[in-house]
Amino acid sequence: MRGKHLAKYREIGRKIAFYRKLRNLSQERLSEMIDKSRSYISKIEAENSDMEFSLDILFDIAEALNIEVAAFFNPIDVEIRGKYLRNK
DSSP: OOSTTHHHHHHHHHHHHHHHHHTTOOHHHHHHHHTOOHHHHHHHHOTTOOOOOOHHHHHHHHHHHTBOGGGGGSOOOHHHHHHHBOOO
């Protein structure tokens, strides 16, 4: 992706990594849950990623992490963290 939204995709990727780790999931396990390769997840989460991904993928990741998709678009902090996590 070389578009004007690169920084936003990178920020979402960092949040995916944050919530994945919060759920104690490996990239491998998350990739299995959404039927993608581990390298695909790795590319999304990479700090200097230029990976573009669809909303369908984002919805699948949110579902696998058992969080609301809105969590990827808002700041991460202690006050809101619990707001987006769903009980398993």
